[in-house]
Amino acid sequence: MTHRMLITALLAWGVALQTYAQEEGTVITWKTLGEVKFTEKYVEKYQDWFLFPNFGPTVKSLDGEKVAVKGYVIPIDLEEGLYALSAFPFAACFFCGAAGMESVMTLNMKKAKRRYNTDDVVTFKGVMRLNANDVEEFYYILDNAEEVKFHY
Secondary structure, three states, X not given: OOHHHHHHHHHHHHHHHHHXXXXXXXXXXXXXXXXXXXXXXXXXHHOEEEEEEEEOHHHHOOOOOEEEEEEEEEEXXXXXXXXXXXXXXXXXXXXXXXXXXXXXXXXXXXXXOOOOOOOOEXXXXXXXXXXXXXXXXXXXXXXXXXXXXXXX
């Protein structure tokens, strides 16, 4: 490959990534989503203590933005098409006590094109919504979520 061909290939790759970012949103990682600290507060309704998130500046900047994130699918209710996405496989996710609540997000599907199995590794795009107050929801919610074929 000549020097000129290499430069052309690199430029084409850069344009493809820029186009992907415009169409799919910012590609985020679970490490970025780990930028959160917690404050324990008592919730009278449940007569119990809960952890409330204090999102870091990078995470706050994602609220309302188009993002793409890769993770392990966790079916919540197959009849209703409810899914979560986790940084870890089911056996190691927060449901089993091996990770924190910042390692999982709700997938509010735009339109489920297929049925997902536990621990399918999938990249989804959608609009990130942060939840700092509702103890009945995950801290991270991906609205209008849909599968994308781009895997990073």
